[in-house]
Amino acid sequence: MFYLDFQKANCKNCYKCLRSCPVKAIDMRNSQAKIIESRCILCGHCTHVCPQNAKSVHNDAAAVLKLLKTKTVIASVAPAFVSSFGLTSFEPFRAALKKLGFSDAYETSEGAAVVTAEYKKLLASGKYENFITSACPAVNRAIQLYHHDVLKYLAPVDSPMVAHAKILRERFKNASVVFIGPCIAKKREAAESGIIAGALTFEEVAELFENNGVKPVAVNPEMHESKKATVAAVSDTEEPGEEKIAAKFYPISRGIIKSFDAFPGGYEYIAVDGVSRLSQALEDLKNVKGVFLEINACEGACVNGPCAIQRSGGNVEANVRVRNYTNGAPLDVVREHPSVAVERKPLTPGDRIPTDDEVAEVLARTGKRGKCDELNCGACGYNSCREKAWAVVNGYAEVEMCVPYMREKAESMGNVVIENSPNGIIVCDKALKITEINRRAEALVGAARPEYIFDCFDPTAVFKAAENGVQSRVDALKIEKSGKYVDMNIVPLAGENALLIVLIDVTDKVNYDAELDKVKRGTFEVTDSVIEKQMRVAQEIASLLGETTAETKIALLKLKDAIK
Ligand code: SF4
Ligand code: SF4
Ligand code: SF4
Known part of the structure; x- marks a missing residue:
């Protein structure tokens, strides 16, 4: 029989109800609080503290x-x-x-x-x-x-x-x-x-x-x-x-x-x-x-x-x-009344006490291999890491509810992604002091652990983005120290008082474009001199034959423009 529960749409998975429940009678799996009827004493305290007013009383x-x-x-x-x-x-x-x-x-x-x-x-x-x-x-x-x-x-x-x-x-x-x-x-x-x-x-x-x-x-x-x-x-x-x-x-x-x-x-x-x-x-x-x-x-x-x-x-x-x-x-x-005597019998909540091995296994899954790893911070809603392990073994909680563990995991995953990015990534504060830089960015700017953006490249665009808080982009910025060219994306991080700078190495492209330009220029110069020569020859022949030199000249000039 259902007496009290939480409405699905309203629950925001904040663990406040679980934290305040004196007997941990809330199942928090799948990001939805649910009362465990066999454990719940129906004190209603969880419904008082829920910021989403998610209570649903029978x-x-x-x-x-x-x-x-x-x-x-x-x-x-x-x-x-x-x-x-x-x-x-x-x-x-x-x-x-x-x-x-x-x-x-x-x-x-x-x-x-x-x-x-x-x-x-x-x-x-x-x-x-x-x-x-x-x-x-x-x-x-x-x-x-x-x-x-x-x-x-x-x-x-x-x-x-x-x-x-x-x-x-x-x-x-x-x-x-x-x-x-x-x-x-x-x-x-x-x-x-x-x-x-x-x-x-x-x-x-x-x-x-x-x-x-x-x-x-x-x-x-x-x-x-x-x-x-x-x-x-x-x-x-x-x-x-x-x-x-x-x-x-x-x-x-x-x-x-x-x-x-x-x-x-x-x-x-x-x-x-x-x-x-x-x-x-x-x-x-x-x-x-x-x-x-x-x-x-x-x-x-x-x-x-x-x-x-x-x-x-x-x-x-x-x-x-x-x-x-x-x-x-x-x-x-x-006045005279019927008997009000009653027998209060012991009840059991229906779950079980896990073995030491089961607790250790759950703790290990959140990186807790020794007593010193057990923070007992209560962020998961339980009073201790072991109490949460009990809930996981009984199927009331998920390993992922351990907030410090998930944060560490997110950070280390973030670090892996950043470190292995093919692009240079720099985070700096608004004074352009560098707080994060990956190895690729160090290679691109030609400096190990630079302290400020101006130790790396011309900081004008970064200054502007810091000042006006608008995302901007610089194409083919030359970095003097390394001789590299980068396309630079500057993203102000709202609320973080910081800027994210992504550097994309375009050195090969810039060099290729320069090379291509050189080849084009050479080709044009050769063609130009050939046309000039042809024009002179045509003019001489035309003057001898009295032909229309103007038409030949126009045709050759058009050819020159087309090549240009
Ligand atoms: S306090 Fe309310 S919103 Fe927070 S987890 Fe519990 S039911 Fe969900
Ligand atoms: S009614 Fe009381 S015992 Fe039941 S889940 Fe809420 S806080 Fe826990
Ligand atoms: S959030 Fe993690 S570290 Fe904190 S008490 Fe819960 S299980 Fe322990």
């Missing part, structure tokens, strides 16, 4: 619209809606969804409250050396695929989305549940849950609103205040034992920790967000004890999710909106 909108026509569908809405849609309460959003055809809509924070309550119970049990929260499906997947050592710390608790779906399906027996949020990873989690009919991103919902002329409009803050008062009154009638939790904090950084009213002892409560810090945080956890780790794959947590709608105030505004909304709203009440 769109569930059509399937959901179809479902709305045939079934009772309840929406579970992630609390980040306040920041994405610039709202201060849930009612307008709920009303807009109903206009689209949803039977009703509830906030996923209802499920998050149950999840927090479960976390508290598990922490109080004292069974966990360390504890990792499980609300972010991208993080859960990363641990299950790549960090088996810390899997035992991952809370065996459903995510808020799945917990809420369980609650809703129990409440509305025949209804389908569709999740709405800022996340791509939730699409796969929803599909795998077996109880969620689809997951729409905020971007998809905004498009549906737009296409259907629906607009969730913010209600005025006083209305929100009065609702608060009503709910506070209602909360007096709660059943004993019901817990109230600020689960609407979940979508911001440290939001899960903020949702706790009391902290079970024995733990330091730490939050880490952003995929770039994910692996290190999980590695560090192996060496410590008594840490409660809240991890989100997105920097700034879900309000900054890959399909959140960014507002002009960015992450700061998003945070403020969620804080205001949560501080102002009634707490989520944890």
